[in-house]
Amino acid sequence: xxxxxxxxxxxxxxxxxxxxxxxxxxxxxxxxxxxxxxxxxxxxxxxxxxxxxxxxxxxxxxxxxxxxxxxxxxxxxxxxxxxxxxxxxxxxxxxxxxxxxxxxxxxxxxxxx
Amino acid sequence: xxxxxxxxxxxxxxxxxxxxxxxxxxxxxxxxxxxxxxxxxxxxxxxxxxxxxxxxxxxxxxxxxxxxxxxxxxxxxxxxxxxxxxxxxxxxxxxxxxxxxxxxxxxxxxxxxxx
Numbered sequence: 235x236x237x238x239x240x241x242x243x244x245x246x247x248x249x250x251x252x253x254x255x256x257x258x259x260x261x262x263x264x265x266x267x268x269x270x271x272x273x274x275x276x277x278x279x280x281x282x283x284x285x286x287x288x289x290x291x292x293x294x295x296x297x298x299x300x301x302x303x304x305x306x307x308x309x310x311x312x313x314x315x316x317x318x319x320x321x322x323x324x325x326x327x328x329x330x331x332x333x334x335x336x337x338x339x340x341x342x343x344x345x346x347x
Numbered sequence: 348x349x350x351x352x353x354x355x356x357x358x359x360x361x362x363x364x365x366x367x368x369x370x371x372x373x374x375x376x377x378x379x380x381x382x383x384x385x386x387x388x389x390x391x392x393x394x395x396x397x398x399x400x401x402x403x404x405x406x407x408x409x410x411x412x413x414x415x416x417x418x419x420x421x422x423x424x425x426x427x428x429x430x431x432x433x434x435x436x437x438x439x440x441x442x443x444x445x446x447x448x449x450x451x452x453x454x455x456x457x458x459x460x461x462x
Contacts, residue, residue, distance in 0.1 A: 240390075267449065276351070276452035277391075277434070292449070324390050333379040333398070333438050336450060338390035 236261045240325050240339035247312070247319070247346050255310045255342045257325035263337075264330035266308035270294060271322040271341075280323075283308055284330045312344060320346045350374050353435050353453035360460050363424045368456045370435030371417040380418050381450065382411050383434040391434055394420075425460045432457045 238259045247253045259266065265284050269277040279292030283302040297316025302308055308327075312319045322343050328336040354369045370380070379398055383391035395404040397413040404411045408429065410421040420433055436450040 238390075269452075274454065276454045277436075277450075278452075279449055282449055326390075335379075335381050335393045335396050337393060338383075340390045341388070343388070 238325055238327055238337060238339035240323075240342050242342060243340065245342055245344045247344060249346055250314045252311055252313050253344065255312070255323055255325075255344070257308045257310065257339060258306055259308075259325075259327045259339075260306060261327055261337065262305075263327035264305065265328045265336075266302070267326040267328075267336060268292075268298070268300065268308070268310045269324045269326065271324060277324065280310065319344055351435060351437055351451050351453040353433075353456050355456060356454070357457045358459070360422075360425055360458070362426055362460055362462050365421070365423045365425070367422070368420040368433055368458070369417060370420070370453055372437050373416075374439055376439045377437060379438040380413055381436045381438075382418070382420055383436065385432045385434055385455070387432075394433075422458070425458075427460045427462050430458055430460045 241256045267282045268280040270280055271277050278294050280294055280298050281289055281292050281300040283289035286302055286305050289300050289302050297313055299311045322341050324341050325339045326336040350373055352371050381396050382394040384394055385391045395411040400415045402413050408423050412419045432455040434455045435453045
């Protein structure tokens with residue numbers, strides 16, 4: 235079955251540590267996205283990538299980094315510079331260059347302890 | 348200023364009680380409007396895409412409509428399993444700026460359907 239896989243589902247991190255969230259898709263989509271979801275707020279865009287080896291900052295990129303070395307993979311690193319990292323993180327993908335729907339993974343809940 | 352506003356924030360219905368959820372947007376240059384359903388602790392599940400005013404899409408008990416400034420998600424005779432948060436997202440023309448036509452989400456409407 236085609237889809238988007240995020241791992242892990244739950245992640246705990248100590249303050250001051252970097253952590254990497256995994257996102258893999260087998261939908262053959264060129265575009266991939268990372269969103270952050272907090273209670274009472276809409277999804278906010280962190281980073282997006284329209285093609286391999288290229289990515290752009292979204293609305294809240296500070297304290298995050300990404301890479302896009304393969305079409306299928308778009309990992310997100312939450313660095314120690316992110317002041318409030320506890321959140322629900324969602325990865326999505328879509329066909330690039332067209333106004334079509336994005337499909338989401340099941341999310342990773344990150345908690346800083 | 349919110350670009351995408353969903354109302355109400357929460358809606359409680361009795362099973363079989365039909366109602367509508369609203370999604371309004373304030374910026375011109377709409378390229379697509381999307382509805383998603385999200386269950387607690389899960390990622391959003393795609394429901395509908397609407398592209399132009401007057402367009403309608405239907406799936407089981409759900410019907411989505413679009414005007415020039417808003418969209419409605421009509422729920423007919425809802426069942427408890429329809430309980431979820433419904434998200435609306437829009438894509439604007441890349442010339443609008445920001446994230447070049449990426450999805451801009453509303454805060455969602457949490458729907459509860461009691462048996």
